[in-house]
Amino acid sequence: MTRRPPLTPLAQSLPSTVPFVGPETQERAAGRPFRARLGANENGFGPSPRVIEAIGSAAHHVWKYGDPESSDLRAALASEHGVKPENIVVGEGIDGLLGLVARLYIEPGTPVVTSLGGYPTFNYHVAGFGGRLVTVPYAGDYENLEGLCEAAIAENAPLVYLSNPDNPMGTWWEAGEVQRFIESLPETSMLILDEAYGETAPASALPHFEPDRPNVLRMRTFSKAYALAGMRCGYVIGEPETIRAFDKIRNHFGMPGVTQAASLAALQDKAYLHKTLERVSACRDRLAAIAAANALTSIPSATNFVAIDCGGRATAEAVMQGLLERDVFVRKPATPGLDRCIRVSVGPDDEIDVFEAAFAEALAAAHNRR
Amino acid sequence: MTRRPPLTPLAQSLPSTVPFVGPETQERAAGRPFRARLGANENGFGPSPRVIEAIGSAAHHVWKYGDPESSDLRAALASEHGVKPENIVVGEGIDGLLGLVARLYIEPGTPVVTSLGGYPTFNYHVAGFGGRLVTVPYAGDYENLEGLCEAAIAENAPLVYLSNPDNPMGTWWEAGEVQRFIESLPETSMLILDEAYGETAPASALPHFEPDRPNVLRMRTFSKAYALAGMRCGYVIGEPETIRAFDKIRNHFGMPGVTQAASLAALQDKAYLHKTLERVSACRDRLAAIAAANALTSIPSATNFVAIDCGGRATAEAVMQGLLERDVFVRKPATPGLDRCIRVSVGPDDEIDVFEAAFAEALAAAHNRR
Numbered sequence: 108m109t110r111r112p113p114l115t116p117l118a119q120s121l122p123s124t125v126p127f128v129g130p131e132t133q134e135r136a137a138g139r140p141f142r143a144r145l146g147a148n149e150n151g152f153g154p155s156p157r158v159i160e161a162i163g164s165a166a167h168h169v170w171k172y173g174d175p176e177s178s179d180l181r182a183a184l185a186s187e188h189g190v191k192p193e194n195i196v197v198g199e200g201i202d203g204l205l206g207l208v209a210r211l212y213i214e215p216g217t218p219v220v221t222s223l224g225g226y227p228t229f230n231y232h233v234a235g236f237g238g239r240l241v242t243v244p245y246a247g248d249y250e251n252l253e254g255l256c257e258a259a260i261a262e263n264a265p266l267v268y269l270s271n272p273d274n275p276m277g278t279w280w281e282a283g284e285v286q287r288f289i290e291s292l293p294e295t296s297m298l299i300l301d302e303a304y305g306e307t308a309p310a311s312a313l314p315h316f317e318p319d320r321p322n323v324l325r326m327r328t329f330s331k332a333y334a335l336a337g338m339r340c341g342y343v344i345g346e347p348e349t350i351r352a353f354d355k356i357r358n359h360f361g362m363p364g365v366t367q368a369a370s371l372a373a374l375q376d377k378a379y380l381h382k383t384l385e386r387v388s389a390c391r392d393r394l395a396a397i398a399a400a401n402a403l404t405s406i407p408s409a410t411n412f413v414a415i416d417c418g419g420r421a422t423a424e425a426v427m428q429g430l431l432e433r434d435v436f437v438r439k440p441a442t443p444g445l446d447r448c449i450r451v452s453v454g455p456d457d458e459i460d461v462f463e464a465a466f467a468e469a470l471a472a473a474h475n476r477r
Numbered sequence: 478m479t480r481r482p483p484l485t486p487l488a489q490s491l492p493s494t495v496p497f498v499g500p501e502t503q504e505r506a507a508g509r510p511f512r513a514r515l516g517a518n519e520n521g522f523g524p525s526p527r528v529i530e531a532i533g534s535a536a537h538h539v540w541k542y543g544d545p546e547s548s549d550l551r552a553a554l555a556s557e558h559g560v561k562p563e564n565i566v567v568g569e570g571i572d573g574l575l576g577l578v579a580r581l582y583i584e585p586g587t588p589v590v591t592s593l594g595g596y597p598t599f600n601y602h603v604a605g606f607g608g609r610l611v612t613v614p615y616a617g618d619y620e621n622l623e624g625l626c627e628a629a630i631a632e633n634a635p636l637v638y639l640s641n642p643d644n645p646m647g648t649w650w651e652a653g654e655v656q657r658f659i660e661s662l663p664e665t666s667m668l669i670l671d672e673a674y675g676e677t678a679p680a681s682a683l684p685h686f687e688p689d690r691p692n693v694l695r696m697r698t699f700s701k702a703y704a705l706a707g708m709r710c711g712y713v714i715g716e717p718e719t720i721r722a723f724d725k726i727r728n729h730f731g732m733p734g735v736t737q738a739a740s741l742a743a744l745q746d747k748a749y750l751h752k753t754l755e756r757v758s759a760c761r762d763r764l765a766a767i768a769a770a771n772a773l774t775s776i777p778s779a780t781n782f783v784a785i786d787c788g789g790r791a792t793a794e795a796v797m798q799g800l801l802e803r804d805v806f807v808r809k810p811a812t813p814g815l816d817r818c819i820r821v822s823v824g825p826d827d828e829i830d831v832f833e834a835a836f837a838e839a840l841a842a843a844h845n846r847r
Contacts, residue, residue, distance in 0.1 A: 144541070358570075
């Protein structure tokens, strides 16, 4: 047998894996494209026309490395949120930033608290640095704030993850509850508050920023409300000393200039964001109405997706498979209790039309199978 | 004093640093833009017009996450290099890929062999995972293949880094020498062969690919010859089992769709690449002629930059500062022996004109200061 350069024991122990299978992979397997792409909580309404313009202009400068400090974008974000540029680090989407946080705080065996059924990519990064996941079941369809806090204290966990609004259920806690949660955590537990869906949530769900609090990192993204998932731009707001720690390990020249320009243009087009949020809200209502028309309930959502309760795991699984067979891309939670639902992203009317018809068929097929 | 969530001891020990200060940071400090941007080995000739078009088209799809397998791009690269898609992983530039390799192979204390004065960003990633750098001085202006090999054997190092052509000196080894080096390394030493400047080198400097060899990772990029530094797209060619290891830790959705499309378009426009390579070659000759006209020698280069020998460290430092004061962005090596040079990237004629005039002035000022 050939001898090989040795991976670290940790790397050796990890599976070659992917937190999510990409829809392109499924399309290649099926040999045809999806008719509706509603599975990855992308924003099919698309970005502002000003973003498209900004990308076209920035394309002429792609020969330059992007500004490693993302200075213009950070200044605009600081102004937007009433904090300072030193409170902000920009990175390759929340996914990339979660990986950096995991690297800063996790050694093999470090306890990390999250919800059972919470964001798989966070768990992927925790495992990737050898962390020990401590999971707290949802309370109904809500992440369990009290349970997360108790686990953080019991484990003396340096990292605690909460998404608000929640993915995959779409539920949310009001700011007052989140703030009480923050204040109940040990000073030595860093809360990763993943607000990927912050813009689509009611303002009442978002606590005020506390730019000097050393144990909260708020994560935001241009992937959802701003429809820039394919550009990979997220950012963290936190206390300056913690934010500086990212400079110890980040890929300094990792942010493309095109991405910085697109994100800045997106941030500046408030009118378009407002229009998007109206579309998202209207589409959530339509998805709830489609569920109701099929005698099903849906979970009230503050995100750009709706979880539809199919009544049980087996039915939900059959419905999702039926939708995929009908070239409609959706996903579903895998965790007991949550797994009675399928998760459908908002999107343009024509794709929702396709979903509506396919959903009724898939439901009927699922029931006939029983 | 406030208690804080504890960074890992390794993270705590790292400085908040940046391997290179960005030219934008220097421009902000100076309060005015550079007149010539020739310091970061970017490609000021710019990308193919087809790349600009591809970016414009892809902009309409930025709401989608990029294909996490970079399937189309990997297929094209496999065809280009006569290997299989399973031999290739695409990532966020060579910088990002170097970070992943470091993570796969380095634990605190792991010995890693590189040249004294070699690529600082590689050293940054090695330090970031707690590796112990073992450095081998250059032999003249060449990376010392024999010395690197001896160090790898003596240290039983799982990682050895070589750039060919070399950065910062621009020198290169012929393929036969590189192949002998590869074959002399222990089976348990992984060679990172950084070929960022592979396209600008003579074909005779690039060994044949050995897609089943488990201890070589060849790194390429779209940042240099293809002028896409600001898009962050690099790739690694290696044996499939090693390539699969990247799937254990990479940010699977980290490659923007726009970047994948731009890189594919760049790869396909052979005529434009050919034109670029002619421009690079002509500009290297012009930079050498400028050095000669100032009674200085330059180091023969297979890259898109030229190291000009200013005769000594102090003069080179003064010349670089003089150029910066004259709004000409260049950099220089900091390592004794190499530090007698400044490093000037190729670029369009008008920027080289600016350099030429400022260089003569900076040289005269440096000599008057002595």
